[in-house]
Amino acid sequence: MKNLLLWMLAGLMMTACTSQPKSQKKESPKKVLVLYFSVTNTTKQLAEYIQQKTNADIEAIEAVNPYPTDFEGTAARWQEELKANTLPEIKPLKANFDDYDIIFLGYPIWGDRYPLTIKTLIKTGALNGKVVVPFATSGSSSVKQSVVELKKDVPTIQVADAFCVRSALMDKLPIFVDRELISLGLIEGENEVLADFSEMREPTAEEIALFEQSFADYPRMNGTKAASVASRTTSRGTDYKFIGENNGAKMEIYVTKEKGDTAPYFTAVDR
Ligand SMILES: Cc1cc2nc3c(=O)[nH]c(=O)nc-3n(C[C@H](O)[C@H](O)[C@H](O)COP(=O)(O)O)c2cc1C
Incomplete structure (x- = not known):
């Protein structure tokens, strides 16, 4: 926990799907909850990977009225909700958030943001003051905009890290996720210290x-x-x-x- 808090105090936060040098080691065990929303199970797959690696508890955020699983259907329902300025009702969650040191909060990226089910969760106040690691899956977008939104929607939240994995790269989860878990002190390992990018130049x-x-x-x-x-x-x-x-x-x-x-x-x- 010490590393995590020091990180937050130092304002060291990662928000993109890119790699940065990190090399923290595991300290005392932390109580981790993996909470996720997923319509077509991609984020679920990532959530389950994190859960297995960290021995965490896991729970799905579910809409009372489930979203259609085809892209057009989901997009149409989401657009209707945005237009009507309504939030989808979610099923009550079983987990007591106060029992956890870290909450991983997972969602698919929709329109570069998080889905409205996450807004519904936020409205309950359950994330206020919590240490949260947002994680996402997407077609291409990074998690960056959704983290900006999350911090705006929950000013008391402590975002410890954030990452996303493209849905086309789910077979590379260990490459993208393990370094995040190592840097958070949740699994053993040593991260490669990556060089800075060179200066920008004209591509060959x-x-x-x-x-x-x-x-x-x-x-x-x-x-x-x-x-x-x-x-x-x-x-x-x-x-x-x-x-x-x-x-x-x-x-x-x-x-x-x-x-x-x-x-x-x-x-x-x-x-
Ligand atoms: C309504 C909707 C909006 C989406 N918007 C984006 C987007 O802005 N950027 C992106 O990269 N992917 C976008 N996607 C793709 C999803 O983020 C991606 O397929 C995700 O992995 C699905 O996760 P899930 O299987 O857990 O529901 C969108 C998908 C839907 C259904």
């Missing part, structure tokens, strides 16, 4: 090709151009931070190319 033709290949299976990014790039070498390969442009909108796109004959993939987009 090879880097542009790699950039485009990284979202070949994600059509929403089609047409995005790489304006500039920074990179760093890691033990696994090379990380890139591209500044991309699409229809006048600028964004940061994080791409990893692992060593060997592997396809590059993007890990997050900060819009």
Whole structure:
């Protein structure tokens, strides 16, 4: 707990799906609750991974009237609720939040924010003053905007860390999640100390090709151009931070190319 509190006091918070140097070690056992909302079970999968690794208690946040599981159906219901300014009712939760040192709060990213079920939970006051680690899954977005929103909606919340995993990268959970759990002192291990990214520069033709290949299976990014790039070498390969442009909108796109004959993939987009 000491490390965690020191971290919070120092204002050291991670909000993107990107890797940063961390190397805290496990101290005394902490009581952890993993709380999550999930419509198509992607966030559930991530929640269960965290639960298993940390030996935590786990509970799902469920809408009384469940959301449809197809994208269009969920989006339509969510838009209706936004328009009507109503919040979905959620089933009562069994966990007593005061019993826990840390609450992992998981959700899918909707419109770069968290779903309204999380707003409903916030309205109950259950998160006031709690130490929370938001975690999310998304198609591409980072968790950043939702953390800004969370801190605005619950000013007394203590956000200890935050991370998200793209739904297309669920087979890489140990890579993305273990370092967060190590840095929070929840599991044993030593994190690689990662170098800073280089200065931004014009991308080479090879880097542009790699950039485009990284979202070949994600059509929403089609047409995005790489304006500039920074990179760093890691033990696994090379990380890139591209500044991309699409229809006048600028964004940061994080791409990893692992060593060997592997396809590059993007890990997050900060819009
Ligand atoms: C209504 C709706 C809005 C979404 N908005 C975004 C978004 O803004 N950015 C993004 O990267 N993914 C977005 N997604 C994709 C989900 O975040 C992603 O599929 C997530 O992993 C689903 O989690 P779940 O299976 O736990 O419900 C959206 C999905 C839905 C249904």
